Amino acid sequence: MNNPRTVCILTAGIGSRMGESLANSFNKAILPINDQAIISQIIANFPADSHFVIATGYLAEQVRDFLTIAHPDLHFSFVDVPEYTGKHTGPGLSLSYCRELLQTPFYFVSCDTLWQADPALLAQEENWVGVAALPAEQQESYCNFSLLEGNVKAIYDKVAYRGQEPVKSFTGLMYIRDYQSFWHNFQPHRLIKEEVQVSNGLSGMLSAGLKIKALDIRWTDVGTLSRYKEQVLKYSNYDFSKTDESLYIQNGLVTKYFVDEAITANRVAKARLKPDIFPEITEQKGGFYSYRYLAGDTFYNRGSLNSFGKLLEWLEQQVWPTTADNRNIKALCKKFYYDKTMQRLEMFFKKHGESYRNEAFCVNGRPLNPIREILARLNWDELIDGEAAFIHGDLQFDNIIIKDDGRFCLLDWRQDFAGEIKVGDLYYDFAKLYGGIILNYSYIKKNLLSYQEQDNNIEFNFAQDYLSSSYIRTLEAFIESKGYSVSKVKQLVALVFLNMAPLHHYPFDKALFFLGLSRLTATLD
Structure with a gap:
């Protein structure tokens, strides 16, 4: 694949599973793990010349400000998702709003999906979904696939699977080569657990006789508060995180964020009063400010x-x-x-x-x-x-x-x-x-x-x-x-x-x- 890749990342949801205190202050995508935002770790798994299509809804400006200040050299297109909470919304609906920009082979990533970078994965040129084996008691919370010779045979989305053959669960990462078939068969009004799911397009592709490979990946789901905290504590013996501010260190930049934008404005103003004792502020946007990492x-x-x-x-x-x-x-x-x-x-x-x-x-x-x-x-x-x-x-x-x-x-x-x-x-x-x-x-x-x-x-x-x-x-x-x-x-x-x-x-x-x-x-x- 020689052309720049197109990568769609969904950040529109309110992240209610992260707990009220975090969800009220942060879009899940920018929560830090080891001083790097979740979405930054996702982006790092793709080539720098990729076109990143970002579906935004809840705290949309926060996501846009972060990505533009922390990744100034990358190509982003932001798509507004006006309906991102309540019945008849969901990841499938958010994805459908990006349809116009996804008239090309594209990668889809949920903003709470982390995986170990693998060049062989991006070298695959067939339709594929990333899968992992989960305990049976957890499967009902996921989209699951029964498999035949390494390909998806049937889809069981958000339902308890009662069959005999083993199933594997969707990790929130996939590549759609046959995008025309995906969109032709996508049913934006078909609901599963009162939400529009991404599996709408996949089911249609299977009905049209197209193959979808199932690729095992080393995957981490950080979509709940307990799983997120578990990952945070892998890199720090004590959780110093706060619900009103965060810190990011990446790409040679230190980026600081405060929910209260007045704090950011005052910090920047104070730093400029005595520039010889503080680092030089390179940019300020909303609640974010950044400066070059100091040696x-x-x-x-x-x-x-x-x-x-x-x-x-x-x-x-x-x-x-x-x-x-x-x-x-x-x-x-x-x-x-x-x-x-x-x-x-x-x-x-x-x-x-x-x-x-x-x-x-x-x-x-x-x-x-x-x-x-x-x-x-x-x-x-x-x-x-x-x-x-x-x-x-x-x-x-x-x-x-x-x-x-x-x-x-x-x-x-x-x-x-x-x-x-x-x-x-x-x-x-x-x-x-x-x-x-x-x-x-x-x-x-x-x-x-x-x-x-x-x-x-x-x-x-x-x-x-x-x-x-x-x-x-x-x-x-x-x-x-x-x-x-x-x-x-x-x-x-x-x-x-x-x-x-x-x-x-x-x-x-x-x-x-x-x-x-x-x-x-x-x-x-």
Whole structure:
């Protein structure tokens, strides 16, 4: 096959099997696995000169924005599918909307189908469907084929097969050479389980006497939340994914996405205020922004005591200076420290129950008062008396890159401080830097965390870098030498952990809560 291939990928469905929280925020096709979107992994299995026909419906703009920003050199045609949810819709209907662009031999791929790339598969020039053997109890959820000498004999779509001969299930991947017969026999009003299925055209091809080969492929279905999470955990020992943002690294680009497009806009605006400390933004589209992948490594992996001293000097000279008006810093700090902390704690109590608000706990052998009593001891007037600075806002070692040329660059900066882009509280950067030394997030990603809870007795532990104590001593000496309060930084570190807790999955969320609680108690005592 010498002509560019035509590949149709369906992304129109709402992805209800992914669970409400994910489905509300993401089109299934752009969910990341190992920092690559599902649809990007599908695209990578075809030649770069292919013509990709993308059926869009649910969160269509999200899919279009992602593909154009993450794959700027590929040829896409987007087809709007106005009917993508409810009765009488389905993958067959979405495919039929692409009919005009599929008047040529074409590949069809469901957006939740992943398979191991195989050049021999693309070399096949006959009609074929990708198949796999599934347990009988799962077959009713799929389109199934009975086979004769390696060809499809009969189709049993979304029904329990009662015959004697073995069947294999459709993987969501096929090649249609005889496209004219496929479309001639396609019945867009024929329903199976109240949906229009892709098998409509295949059944007609069989009735017309055409052969359809069945090719076994190594296939992964990521169309449900459990199967998707299973794949995510193959590449990471801990699931750090969030329901309102995602990260992609592919084609030499880093692409970041936020459901709230205002966050993206503010991040881009902030990066352009000090372009020498952040990566250069190459493009922004909707909730996405991208920049070139940096040659270097995180401070967690490449840092040393010597480079830490240089980092503090660089932060003081290049990052923190600001000419912004600081008259409102107290109001900003109150909103950011007090108001946000109370909101985040309510999220945690809603997630895990009122007992965490009202009861006393014993944490790693130390009795602690209820959190409401501990928070009442805080001197909020002192905490909100901030020091105006231009801040990063999430200054932990995973977000600090030491480039191959030895220079520093900051990633994943916070978009604002209580709504302000140009100014924040210097103490917050101190606290995030301090907290990231205590709690090594690169180790958490490797699941080097233990957590046990029995009644109100909590035991948790986590791995720390051998240089952690030295980093802490160096940072505390730096803070004191500049006339700032180490005690105040320590209190804010505890609040940082408490604020992070509701945003993460179990057991990291509870470990963060009790780490914050125990450190706040120790600091106040």
